[in-house]
Amino acid sequence: MIHSVTSVMVESALDGLSMRHMAIASNIANAHSESYRPMQVEFESQLESFRATGIFEDGKSIAPNITYGAPELGGTNAVDINMVLLNQNTLKYQSLIKGMNHYLGLMSSVLKEGRG
16 A cells, blocks of 8 residues: 555544544533543644654554643633534544545546546
């Protein structure tokens, strides 16, 4: 399988966004639990490091960092903030999927030499 820098980055970003989606959904589901500490998932700095160096070891993937107590939420679990974060995350995920579909469509066209 051919792994371009772009495809590896998109795959890693989709994995990170998926993990973030699960964390935010868990934050919303447990919003009224007294001892629950909200989660936050960060992976963008690892992607940026990979993009800057262009070095990616086969078999090694980017591991998102999970933080409990979510400082950007003020350590609290506000449902309204989490809903906004969930919507932002969904838009990012959908944008990556749409872009990857476009890229794969172009590659398919090239492989077919422009025929149908």
